[in-house]
Amino acid sequence: MLRTVTAIALPGVAPFELGVVCEVFGIDRRDTGGPSFGFTVCGVEPGVVPTKVGMSIVVEHGLEATRAADLVVMPAYGGSTEVPPEVLDALRAAHERGAWVLSVCSGAFALGEAGLLDGRRCTTHWMHTAALARAHPTAVVDPAVLYVEDDRVITSAGTAAGIDACLHLVRRELGAGPAAAIARRMVVAPHRDGGQAQYVDTPLPPDADTLAPLVAWMLEHLDDDLDVPTLAARALMSERTFARRFRAETGTTPAAWLTRQRVARAQELLERTEAGVEEIARLSGFGSAAALRHHFARTLGTSPQSYRSTFACPA
Template identity: 75%
Template sequence: MLRSVAVLVLPHAAAFELGTACEVFGIDRSDTGGPTFDFRVCAPTPGAVMPTKGGFSIVVEHGLEATRDADLVVVPAYGMPAAAVPPQVLQALRDAHARGAWILSICSGAFALGEAGLLDGRRCTTHWMHAAALAARFPAATVDPDVLFVEDDRVITGAGTAAGIDACLHLVRRELGAAAATSVARRMVVPPQRDGGQAQYVDTPLPPVADTLAPLLTWMLEHLDEELGVPSLAARALMSQRTFARRFRAETGVTPAAWVARQRVARAQELLERTDVPVEEVARRCGFGTAALLRHHFARTLGTTPLAYRRRFACAPRGEEADVPGERAS
């Protein structure tokens, strides 16, 4: 269970990426039903003045001892590759992973994980501008420059900036459930779920705001239990199927089928956490139709079964149902 978090600040840290970790894990959100973590920011030398990329400096109170019992150690972007990572930092990262802690990097923080040997034999990512350098520097790693984040053996690497939010929320969801991740995302006013496999960027320029698919995406979230194939969606968007498929991928980074499947899994997670309805009914409500198909997508996406997920994350009293965001009144 994710209870304690240590954020490791290295010289010339990126303020936004550091702030991302502080925002997701460092704020007490118990007043709105969100999670609370034992949160610490640490540095190689406690009390030292640490320069940031933003042109200002910070003073970090805690030293590397803060990583020794943390369930998660986060490494935000820092001034790589010129800034050498102190050997004691690399050992702290290795020790944390060896005892079972999660390790999460944001943007160029992946280079510190590489220096510690934690990327060897693993898939990973970083900001697309740094991906080639990461692959060249750590040839034993498999670098994917086209995704938002990668999870591999309790090591999560996130791409640049906003993808760090996605990586952090992914871990909250994985450890504490969809309701906890949605609570944090709602307070941050960000989407609660973007797939790690979604593209970091697209070459096709986005259309003017008035012509985006945002209204259709909202409608789709409210009608996940209905037929959402490309023909019907294209007709609703008043486009040809080919134009619709191209526009959809340009705006979301994934195909319509992949987007719908992941949103249905997310809805199923919420229903399993917050209601006591049978799995067959969960499958019907989220659009999979049958429990067998729901189990297939759960295994492929989350690596578990609906019943196992419910046993771990259920938060509704037996026999009662909580309100689920996106559910329409019957």
């Protein structure tokens, strides 16, 4: 269970990426139905840590704060910063004892130096993926995705993708409700699939109509038959144009987006209702319990029954 979180601030730490971690894990959200974590920011030792934007922060804890944390986070830091051996030891020790290790943006380089990316899928900001692959040739670097989870190691791209990765972990460990409560307070999307593209090579023209109203309608009709011909007709587009526009705006295909949203809806129903699996499959748009179980196992690595027993909210 995710209860305690420690972020390591190296010299040259990026305030936004550190702030992402502080915002998700460092604020008590219990007054609005969210979780509360034991949260600490540490340095190599207590004291002043300069950031990359010309200001400094003061941390009260050294690396001993990582020893009992359920999650150790490495935010982005200055590219010229040499990662001290004791930081690498702390990252390795955290993973070896079963804790989660998460990086935001260029923080992945520290994980690579610690050997935590060897043989694992990973990512970082698209500007740095080639350098990460060169520095760590046994890592399987994906330059396009928002975040990757592989054997309790989570790596994410820059800025907003760090939020997505943190919320992904909250959802994975605590359930859809706590993740949604944090997202609601932060006014961000409660879930973006890690496989979505970091950016779009061919942005929409300035006068293009957005698909946002259609996407909102899709969320309200997940239990309908939402195939591409139906959606394209509703958007008044050809199927090819619709598919291209949908990927441009969401970073994924209509089918992949629908599947992930339906899994998320099923998670919420399993947490908050006593409906049977067949009924939840119908309400979330999967149609049958077999289809729901298939997508649950493929997406979350568990069954609906196991998920409910872990995350169901008490009546």
